[in-house]
Amino acid sequence: MTHLTRTTARTLALVTISALLGAHAQKATDLSVALYAANPEAPAPTARWDTGEVIRARTGVNLKFTMLPTGADGDNKLGSLAAANDLPDLFEIRNRNLFYQLIRQGQVAPVSSLLPQMPQRTKVRYGNAMRNGLVNENGQMYGLQEPATLSRQYGIMVRQDWLEKLNLKTPTTLDEFLNVARAFTERDPDGNGRKDTFGYCGVIDFDTAGILPGLGLGNHFQWVYGAYGVPGTWNYRAGAAFAANVRNPNYRKATEYVRRLVEAKVMDPDWATVKRSDLRNRWQQGKCGLFFESVGGLIAGFKNFEANNPKGDLRFVPVPKGPSGSRSMGTFANAGTLLVVSKKAMDAEKGPAIAKFLEWANSGEGYYQLAFGKKGADYTMVGGIPTVTTTNVNGRLTNTQLRFLALNGQAAELKGRYGTLKFSDGRSVNVYNLLMDTRRNNNWIDRSGDLVVPAAPNQADIDRYVSESLVQFVLGQRPLNDGNWKSFTDGLNGLNFAGYEKNAYAALKAGGFVK
Amino acid sequence: MTRVRRQNDRAFDRTVNAFLIAVLLATLTPLVYVVSVSLTPLGQTTSLLPRAVSFNAYEELLRQPALIRALGNSVFLTLSGVLISMILTVCTAYPLSRPDLPGRKFLTGVILFTFLFSAGLIPLYLVIRDLHLLNTYWALLLHGAVSVYNLLVMKNFFQNLPESLEEAAKIDGASDLQVLWHIVLPLSKPILLTIGLFYAVTQWNSFFEPVLYLSDARMMPLPVVLRDILTGLNSAEYIESAATTTAPPDGLKMAAVVLTTIPMLLVYPWIQRYFTSGTLSGGVKG
Numbered sequence: 001m002t003h004l005t006r007t008t009a010r011t012l013a014l015v016t017i018s019a020l021l022g023a024h025a026q027k028a029t030d031l032s033v034a035l036y037a038a039n040p041e042a043p044a045p046t047a048r049w050d051t052g053e054v055i056r057a058r059t060g061v062n063l064k065f066t067m068l069p070t071g072a073d074g075d076n077k078l079g080s081l082a083a084a085n086d087l088p089d090l091f092e093i094r095n096r097n098l099f100y101q102l103i104r105q106g107q108v109a110p111v112s113s114l115l116p117q118m119p120q121r122t123k124v125r126y127g128n129a130m131r132n133g134l135v136n137e138n139g140q141m142y143g144l145q146e147p148a149t150l151s152r153q154y155g156i157m158v159r160q161d162w163l164e165k166l167n168l169k170t171p172t173t174l175d176e177f178l179n180v181a182r183a184f185t186e187r188d189p190d191g192n193g194r195k196d197t198f199g200y201c202g203v204i205d206f207d208t209a210g211i212l213p214g215l216g217l218g219n220h221f222q223w224v225y226g227a228y229g230v231p232g233t234w235n236y237r238a239g240a241a242f243a244a245n246v247r248n249p250n251y252r253k254a255t256e257y258v259r260r261l262v263e264a265k266v267m268d269p270d271w272a273t274v275k276r277s278d279l280r281n282r283w284q285q286g287k288c289g290l291f292f293e294s295v296g297g298l299i300a301g302f303k304n305f306e307a308n309n310p311k312g313d314l315r316f317v318p319v320p321k322g323p324s325g326s327r328s329m330g331t332f333a334n335a336g337t338l339l340v341v342s343k344k345a346m347d348a349e350k351g352p353a354i355a356k357f358l359e360w361a362n363s364g365e366g367y368y369q370l371a372f373g374k375k376g377a378d379y380t381m382v383g384g385i386p387t388v389t390t391t392n393v394n395g396r397l398t399n400t401q402l403r404f405l406a407l408n409g410q411a412a413e414l415k416g417r418y419g420t421l422k423f424s425d426g427r428s429v430n431v432y433n434l435l436m437d438t439r440r441n442n443n444w445i446d447r448s449g450d451l452v453v454p455a456a457p458n459q460a461d462i463d464r465y466v467s468e469s470l471v472q473f474v475l476g477q478r479p480l481n482d483g484n485w486k487s488f489t490d491g492l493n494g495l496n497f498a499g500y501e502k503n504a505y506a507a508l509k510a511g512g513f514v515k
Numbered sequence: 516m517t518r519v520r521r522q523n524d525r526a527f528d529r530t531v532n533a534f535l536i537a538v539l540l541a542t543l544t545p546l547v548y549v550v551s552v553s554l555t556p557l558g559q560t561t562s563l564l565p566r567a568v569s570f571n572a573y574e575e576l577l578r579q580p581a582l583i584r585a586l587g588n589s590v591f592l593t594l595s596g597v598l599i600s601m602i603l604t605v606c607t608a609y610p611l612s613r614p615d616l617p618g619r620k621f622l623t624g625v626i627l628f629t630f631l632f633s634a635g636l637i638p639l640y641l642v643i644r645d646l647h648l649l650n651t652y653w654a655l656l657l658h659g660a661v662s663v664y665n666l667l668v669m670k671n672f673f674q675n676l677p678e679s680l681e682e683a684a685k686i687d688g689a690s691d692l693q694v695l696w697h698i699v700l701p702l703s704k705p706i707l708l709t710i711g712l713f714y715a716v717t718q719w720n721s722f723f724e725p726v727l728y729l730s731d732a733r734m735m736p737l738p739v740v741l742r743d744i745l746t747g748l749n750s751a752e753y754i755e756s757a758a759t760t761t762a763p764p765d766g767l768k769m770a771a772v773v774l775t776t777i778p779m780l781l782v783y784p785w786i787q788r789y790f791t792s793g794t795l796s797g798g799v800k801g
Contacts, residue, residue, distance in 0.1 A: 032730075034730075037743065040743035040744070040746045042581070045732070064730070066730040066731075066732075067732045067743075069726050069739070069742070070746050071746075073722075073723065073726050076726075077726055077727055080637060080640050080727055081640075083637040083640070084637065084640050084641050084644055086644060277764065277765065280764065281763070281764070281765050284763070301764070303557065304557050304763050304764070307557045308559075394579065394581075
């Protein structure tokens with residue numbers, strides 16, 4: 001009896017110890033992840049979040065997800081958390097200045113050690129030395145710089161039905177562009193008997209995803225500067241030839257062309273003060289013949305556009321050529337989401353859990369779960385393309401709030417995200433093809449190096465000075481003549497612009513972006 | 516002479532009325548436009564008065580589960596915030612208004628110091644974190660529960676109440692708490708409602724504090740969720756909810772503005788008659 005009891009006791013003890021060890025082995029690692037919400041308009045994940053459950057089951061990670069607010073509020077939140085040594089384990093940074101500040105403060109950890117632990121993800125996303133250079137500091141890699149998954153999605157759209165009605169050809173040069181814009185303004189293309197249409201609709205907007213902001217009038221006018229060979233902020237030429245484009249005589253010529261658009265009254269009179277949402281409202285209401293828009297904006301607004309313009313037909317036009325044949329819609333960076341690991345997380349040995357989670361998100365089940373939601377409920381595979389099937393938009397968007405960790409920008413993914421728009425009269429537009437058109441036909445220039453250029457201490461003053469001066473020139477508030485232009489460029493000296501250029505050149509050279 | 520003066524008075528009154536009507540129209544026009552845009556159906560151009568009326572934008576927004584939850588969160592935070600703030604403010608303002616409180620000047624000085632020299636964002640965050648209040652509503656309710664400005668206004672109001680009333684109550688055997696509850700507070704309706712409104716508006720509009728102290732998006736109040744929705748609608752990327760909506764994007768935005776404003780608009784008329792006397796009498800030191 002005693003022997004039996006001992007055996008039983010030993011067995012029970014072994015079972016208990018094994019169970020405890022097993023429980024310890026299966027215990028999920030808590031991982032706090034903060035990302036800018038992929039779908040801010042959709043509800044946040046609930047406690048019984050499908051995606052969270054799947055992540056726990058597959059990777060052993062107990063995800064604590066925080067949606068960062070976009071813009072300065074998100075930066076302020078991260079800044080406050082950093083000051084309190086309370087940063088999340090894995091988080092996204094959009095403000096590069098904040099990124100470098102956190103490196104200097106020792107708040108973020110080098111991530112090179114994670115790369116071998118996620119071989120597939122590293123191969124697909126972190127194999128580009130130039131891109132990795134964007135996150136190197138003192139020889140250490142401080143961030144996981146994802147490639148751009150959706151860039152160059154903007155272009156100039158035209159009302160094709162107006163072109164046909166007025167018997168006009170698609171403009172290919174700046175002069176033709178102005179002529180078409182003038183006809184759209186003056187020849188009543190919508191046939192309502194009123195002169196209430198605009199040739200070109202664009203606003204001052206620097207916050208266009210996938211395009212580098214640059215100095216000046218914003219991205220809706222970069223194509224004009226591209227036609228004069230000076231798109232973006234920097235010229236990327238080596239040595240003494242390196243300078244900001246604003247110093248180039250062609251920069252003035254481009255500004256003069258925008259002035260011609262304004263003088264010809266082909267633009268909305270309040271273009272310099274209205275916002276992108278107003279612009280979108282106007283083209284959807286059928287007020288704009290040519291306008292600057294993205295494929296995403298087209299999808300979001302096409303229903304309202306069709307309701308206002310049942311016969312309306314929209315196309316992208318190739319970016320117009322300048323006098324010397326130059327053409328470019330603008331500059332872009334081949335760099336997307338920047339993920340950073342806090343030093344606190346590395347010190348707590350959470351690196352392997354982070355790597356496992358990210359590797360899972362890179363391909364297969366993890367990729368589809370994060371990028372497209374629940375298979376069979378949110379999407380189905382049709383001919384190798386993940387196709388959204390659910391009508392529960394909010395549910396799907398909630399399930400894909402982490403999709404920036406998974407998206408890769410490859411063809412199947414883009415075809416799944418950008419499908420076909422169907423008009424009531426049976427016409428259809430393949431948005432994926434539109435996206436490819438605007439990428440191919442607009443001579444976008446890769447200026448990824450701009451991301452390593454340190455902001456000047458008075459960056460806001462520089463931005464404002466250049467932007468406000470150009471607005472004054474194009475609105476005619478300040479005559480665009482030799483004296484005033486010289487006064488404008490001389491004014492840059494008072495802002496230590498030369499120092500800004502010098503630092504930019506040094507950073508670009510160190511990163512291998514200029515020779 | 517009297518007739519001339521009367522005519523002058525009438526002319527003056529007419530001028531003042533015309534001016535006030537002009538101000539009223541200037542103030543009202545943007546509000547009417549906001550409501551008009553929110554009611555404009557898909558496919559219609561917006562104007563000061565809508566040519567057709569559609570409630571699709573409101574339906575769309577109210578169908579958003581996140582918005583309904585956020586509305587509930589904001590109502591809860593506002594009601595409980597006002598309750599906590601009022602209790603703390605009254606309980607601090609009343610003793611400070613009594614001349615016989617020992618160390619009254621010192622205590623007032625200490626409180627005033629926090630008004631003049633704010634600790635700043637980071638120390639406040641550290642306090643909230645060390646008290647383990649992060650990601651709880653206590654962080655929003657206790658942080659700034661007492662506004663020094665409101666406290667001083669209320670203290671001045673209490674000081675202006677006739678001392679004889681308090682003395683009479685004390686002679687009848689009332690304790691300090693009984694005096695406060697049965698004599699002072701019933702006489703202080705204007706200031707209580709006014710300060711309550713100040714607290715309610717502050718709590719209702721609270722934006723950055725929830726962003727900073729809360730990490731669970733389901734706990735966020737209305738301003739934060741509305742901003743997210745509007746940010747999404749104005750994004751450059753593909754917005755699926757915008758693509759499937761039956762209301763124009765601007766209509767959704769304006770409907771959101773109307774929904775946020777309505778609760779506060781409903782409160783104002785009820786306490787308007789107390790508002791002027793509350794702010795004026797509290798601001799005059801007797």
